[in-house]
Every structure is written in structure tokens, then in C-alpha cells.
Amino acid sequence: MPIAIEVAASIPLFKDFDEASLAKVAGLMSSRTYLSHDIVMRKGEQAENLAFLLNGKLQVVDLSEEGREIGIHFILPGAYFGELSVIDGQPRSASVVSVKLSEVAFLPSTHARELIFHHPLVAKRLMTHFAQIVRAASSQRTLLSIPNAFQRVFAQLQTFVKDSKEGQVIEGLPKQHEIAIMVNTSRETVSRAIHTLMKLNIVEKQGTVLIVKQPERLKQAATVGVDETSLKK
Amino acid sequence: MPIAIEVAASIPLFKDFDEASLAKVAGLMSSRTYLSHDIVMRKGEQAENLAFLLNGKLQVVDLSEEGREIGIHFILPGAYFGELSVIDGQPRSASVVSVKLSEVAFLPSTHARELIFHHPLVAKRLMTHFAQIVRAASSQRTLLSIPNAFQRVFAQLQTFVKDSKEGQVIEGLPKQHEIAIMVNTSRETVSRAIHTLMKLNIVEKQGTVLIVKQPERLKQAATVGVDETSLKK
Incomplete structure (x- = not known):
């Protein structure tokens, strides 16, 4: 199902986009509904989309070789996810499952890359988010060294x-x-x-x-x- | 000391820049020599520059509250560093010291941000690098859970x-x-x-x-x- 311009406008990554840009990106996206426990993204798969959680709640699930769960990370409405594989072309680094009834919008990788690399506002938001992730990972590393x-x-x-x-x-x-x-x-x-x-x-x-x-x-x-x-x- | 166009051309982040772009960025940069054990960047300081190691070897030094060293990370010639603070405006997340005689080039933050967010080739390189860092941090997190x-x-x-x-x-x-x-x-x-x-x-x-x-x-x-x-x- 394609998404409405108003829905695209509610996504923080697209904040301050003009009407034309919003219409364009909304036209390229499609949305899908997931029931609780559905798999939204599977570790190891190739990236075909940048994803956005419209509503509901998702969990990133990363398992060790022996099947132990590593880290705990939830995805909340408004957030994008799956950007790593879209950017570097490598397989998905973790799986994502729905915790409750959730609606997810997808932007195909080719268009997502165009948006990410060529739109300064989007580039700035993504890199600021990356900077936060790297800082948080570094703090957690310090904590785990205790x-x-x-x-x-x-x-x-x-x-x-x-x-x-x-x-x-x-x-x-x-x-x-x-x-x-x-x-x-x-x-x-x-x-x-x-x-x-x-x-x-x-x-x-x-x-x-x-x-x-x-x-x-x-x-x-x-x-x-x-x-x-x-x-x- | 300002840096030569040929030196700027040798920096991987600027690969495939045309002559005019190289001349412009070289004109905005300056370089400085550090002796072994000199502090190149200090944790907690505000970012004034994006830095590039031209030659020599540097080490990122991150300490826990009790002074234990966390992680081991070296910076080798050609690499940029200090990008986190340039991007998010937060203080430096770690210190950087020279391991041997080293030459470092600096690009002032304002110009660095212009380059990072508005130049698709640079945006793509930085984000691909971030993706690698996030994937590596995640693998190391898995390893530390053993x-x-x-x-x-x-x-x-x-x-x-x-x-x-x-x-x-x-x-x-x-x-x-x-x-x-x-x-x-x-x-x-x-x-x-x-x-x-x-x-x-x-x-x-x-x-x-x-x-x-x-x-x-x-x-x-x-x-x-x-x-x-x-x-x-």
C-alpha cells in the first residue's frame, strides 16, 4: 500500500521537506502491517529497503553463535531502521521482529541512497544519529569492561x-x-x-x-x- | 602551515575530487607536526577541526573512570579522525596521542561540515565508514558477551x-x-x-x-x- 503525504510528513527524517519532495518520497514508499512476533527483517539478507516504523513497536534481535541474545534495542514509531545495509551493501546485521501490531513503511534502497547521500538535511540527520550510536557503543564498551x-x-x-x-x-x-x-x-x-x-x-x-x-x-x-x-x- | 594540493589529493576522503575542489580544500587546511607522546586531541574539548593523519601513527586513548584503558585503536596515515564532534557538536569522545613523529592536517569544522553534508561522495564515504564502525562495535559486543x-x-x-x-x-x-x-x-x-x-x-x-x-x-x-x-x- 502506498503511503499518504501526511504520513511521510510525520516521519522525522523528512521534517522540513517541501511539499514537492514529500510527495515524491511518499510516492516511492509502500507500507505493510505486521502482527506481533512477525519477522520484519532477517539477519543475513540483502537490503532492498530503508524502513520506517509508522506505528507499533519492534525489537532488534541479535543472537550470538550459541543463540544467546545480545543487547536490547527497541524501535519506536517515527524511527528509521535497516540503514546500515542500504549504505554499505552488506547483509542485514540483525533481525527485527514486531513486538505488537505494527505498520512499517519501506523506501527502496536505490531511492534511499539517493536521498541519504544527495540531500544535505538527510545526510546531516543520519550522520548525527550515527555519531550518537558510536558514542553510546563506546560508553557501553566502557561499562562492560567493569x-x-x-x-x-x-x-x-x-x-x-x-x-x-x-x-x-x-x-x-x-x-x-x-x-x-x-x-x-x-x-x-x-x-x-x-x-x-x-x-x-x-x-x-x-x-x-x-x-x-x-x-x-x-x-x-x-x-x-x-x-x-x-x-x- | 597550509597544505599542498598534492597532499590533499593523497587523502582518501578526497579521492576523485576535481582540481578546483582539491585546491579549495587544500587552501582551507593547515598542518602541524607532533612528537611522540604529544596530545593531538583531548577528550572533553569542543571540536574546532576535522583532522587527517598525513604521516606517522596515532593512538586513540579512552579511559574508564578509574583510569583503565578501554579498547585499542590506532590511526594510520590517510585516515580522518575527530568526525563525531564535528558532526554532532558534542565534546571530543576520546583523546588522541601520537605514537611517533606525526604530521596532522586540520580542516576547520565549519568547512568540514559543509563538505560532509553537501558533497555526496564525501557523505557516502563517511556513512560507509560509520556503517563499518557500527557493525564492528556490534561484533565486539557479541564477543564480550562470552x-x-x-x-x-x-x-x-x-x-x-x-x-x-x-x-x-x-x-x-x-x-x-x-x-x-x-x-x-x-x-x-x-x-x-x-x-x-x-x-x-x-x-x-x-x-x-x-x-x-x-x-x-x-x-x-x-x-x-x-x-x-x-x-x-
């Missing part, structure tokens, strides 16, 4: 901390098994690490939000660990 | 393997402490892992080259480990 699993969990929690009216908080904390995958440890270790922080009154759970009551001690926990002997069992 | 340190060393060795007339070989093997930093382990573990492979006759050292005598067993060692009980002490 030998102690508890400290890795604490350091990962620190990356989620945001300032709010109530002080420092973590909203939308990922699930324990998701954090476990991010920091190379078991779900049980994540559970024990978070409970240790709660027992030490460094964080407090209020509904779905984690309040960081002692930000300095969380920072210290991430860099030098916690002294568990101070815990009364 | 819990066993010996297996991480074996998996890292596998990434160095090249086909040659003598079969599969590893040329220019990084130093043991460099491999240790790449795979989050100690130099001693790297040493023991490589010696185990030699004892099992999976690899053999011939001068500066490591011959992979049993490629299948190296692959197996990386995925399921080695059976050390088969080793006669």
Missing part, C-alpha cells in the same frame, strides 16, 4: 537516571532480564543488585519509578562497589 | 585470521596486553590461551606470523572452548 557484575548493574542504572521535580529518578526501568542482557550478567544478579541498593536506601521504588535518594552513593557504587557488610540481614 | 575469558581470546584471534597461500594465518598479531584490553581480560590470560592453542597444535608460531593449522578447531575453541585435559603437562 569486572564486577554488581558494579556493571549500578553503572547501567546510572545511565537511566534523569532529573525531575522529585530529584533524580529512573522512569521506565527496563525489565530485569533486559538489564541482564545489557550488562552481561544473569537476571538473578540484577535482582540482587537492585535489592541491595534498596536495602541501603540508595534507591526507593515508588510504583513504576525508582527514586535515587542518594545520587552520590549510586555513583560511588558504580565506580567502587557497595560495602555489603553494612547490611543487616 | 563469559569465558579463554573463549573470548580465541574468538578475538578468529577475527584476525586471513586466508593466504600457506592457508589461514594471523599476520601482525597485536601485543598480548592489547588483546587483553580488547577482550576484557589480563595479559596473563591471553598468554595462557595462546600457549594452550600452541600446545594443542591448533596454531603454530613462525616468526611474526601465527599459522592456523586447524581452523575448525580454532572455531570450535571460540564457541565451546578447549578440552585442556587432553594436554600432557
Whole structure:
């Protein structure tokens, strides 16, 4: 199904496009609906399209040789994906599956490359996004170099901390098994690490939000660990 | 010191530029010489230039909060560096130091951005390079998720393997402490892992080259480990 100009206009990568450019790109795209658990993109395949999530939620699934899941990355509405293969012509680096009913729009690779390399606004947006990915990968690499699993969990929690009216908080904390995958440890270790922080009154759970009551001690926990002997069992 | 057109022409990012474009970019650049151990770029600083190594050798130095070195990455002649900050306006993500006498050319950020976003050939080269970096970071993330340190060393060795007339070989093997930093382990573990492979006759050292005598067993060692009980002490 071709997509409407208004839909193309809602895609951030095309923000500030004039009417003619929007009409052109919308005319080149097509959309498709995926049910939960459908495979949208398959690792190893050749790239035929640059993809955009119009609505729903997708997950990037990358597995190790032995089938363990590596990293956790979701695709949210408005985002483009599959750009690596469109750019370098190499096979897809990971699979993408739908987490719930999702609508995805596709722009054929030839047109996508034309747009990416010849349109300064698009080039700038893609490269700024790449710069963010490279910086994030580098931070995660630093985090994974921490030998102690508890400290890795604490350091990962620190990356989620945001300032709010109530002080420092973590909203939308990922699930324990998701954090476990991010920091190379078991779900049980994540559970024990978070409970240790709660027992030490460094964080407090209020509904779905984690309040960081002692930000300095969380920072210290991430860099030098916690002294568990101070815990009364 | 401004740079000559011939020097600009030797930079891969400017390959296939016409004479006028080369003259223009050369006129905007300046070069500087660095002695061994000089700091070329400092983490946290604002970006004023896109940099190019004309000759010599540089090392990207990224340290954890506690001062441990993260990753090992060298910059070789012809390469550009410092592009992240030029693109996203954020501070430098790592420091760069000279390993030996080196000459570096600089293109001011404003001109670099104009070139990067408005010149399709340059945009394509930069994005292809970013795609490679993202793919490599993702592979390294997979490798670091292997819990066993010996297996991480074996998996890292596998990434160095090249086909040659003598079969599969590893040329220019990084130093043991460099491999240790790449795979989050100690130099001693790297040493023991490589010696185990030699004892099992999976690899053999011939001068500066490591011959992979049993490629299948190296692959197996990386995925399921080695059976050390088969080793006669």
C-alpha cells in the first residue's frame, strides 16, 4: 500500500521537506502491517529497503553463535531502521521482529541512497544519529569492561537516571532480564543488585519509578562497589 | 602551515575530487607536526577541526573512570579522525596521542561540515565508514558477551585470521596486553590461551606470523572452548 503525504510528513527524517519532495518520497514508499512476533527483517539478507516504523513497536534481535541474545534495542514509531545495509551493501546485521501490531513503511534502497547521500538535511540527520550510536557503543564498551557484575548493574542504572521535580529518578526501568542482557550478567544478579541498593536506601521504588535518594552513593557504587557488610540481614 | 594540493589529493576522503575542489580544500587546511607522546586531541574539548593523519601513527586513548584503558585503536596515515564532534557538536569522545613523529592536517569544522553534508561522495564515504564502525562495535559486543575469558581470546584471534597461500594465518598479531584490553581480560590470560592453542597444535608460531593449522578447531575453541585435559603437562 502506498503511503499518504501526511504520513511521510510525520516521519522525522523528512521534517522540513517541501511539499514537492514529500510527495515524491511518499510516492516511492509502500507500507505493510505486521502482527506481533512477525519477522520484519532477517539477519543475513540483502537490503532492498530503508524502513520506517509508522506505528507499533519492534525489537532488534541479535543472537550470538550459541543463540544467546545480545543487547536490547527497541524501535519506536517515527524511527528509521535497516540503514546500515542500504549504505554499505552488506547483509542485514540483525533481525527485527514486531513486538505488537505494527505498520512499517519501506523506501527502496536505490531511492534511499539517493536521498541519504544527495540531500544535505538527510545526510546531516543520519550522520548525527550515527555519531550518537558510536558514542553510546563506546560508553557501553566502557561499562562492560567493569569486572564486577554488581558494579556493571549500578553503572547501567546510572545511565537511566534523569532529573525531575522529585530529584533524580529512573522512569521506565527496563525489565530485569533486559538489564541482564545489557550488562552481561544473569537476571538473578540484577535482582540482587537492585535489592541491595534498596536495602541501603540508595534507591526507593515508588510504583513504576525508582527514586535515587542518594545520587552520590549510586555513583560511588558504580565506580567502587557497595560495602555489603553494612547490611543487616 | 597550509597544505599542498598534492597532499590533499593523497587523502582518501578526497579521492576523485576535481582540481578546483582539491585546491579549495587544500587552501582551507593547515598542518602541524607532533612528537611522540604529544596530545593531538583531548577528550572533553569542543571540536574546532576535522583532522587527517598525513604521516606517522596515532593512538586513540579512552579511559574508564578509574583510569583503565578501554579498547585499542590506532590511526594510520590517510585516515580522518575527530568526525563525531564535528558532526554532532558534542565534546571530543576520546583523546588522541601520537605514537611517533606525526604530521596532522586540520580542516576547520565549519568547512568540514559543509563538505560532509553537501558533497555526496564525501557523505557516502563517511556513512560507509560509520556503517563499518557500527557493525564492528556490534561484533565486539557479541564477543564480550562470552563469559569465558579463554573463549573470548580465541574468538578475538578468529577475527584476525586471513586466508593466504600457506592457508589461514594471523599476520601482525597485536601485543598480548592489547588483546587483553580488547577482550576484557589480563595479559596473563591471553598468554595462557595462546600457549594452550600452541600446545594443542591448533596454531603454530613462525616468526611474526601465527599459522592456523586447524581452523575448525580454532572455531570450535571460540564457541565451546578447549578440552585442556587432553594436554600432557
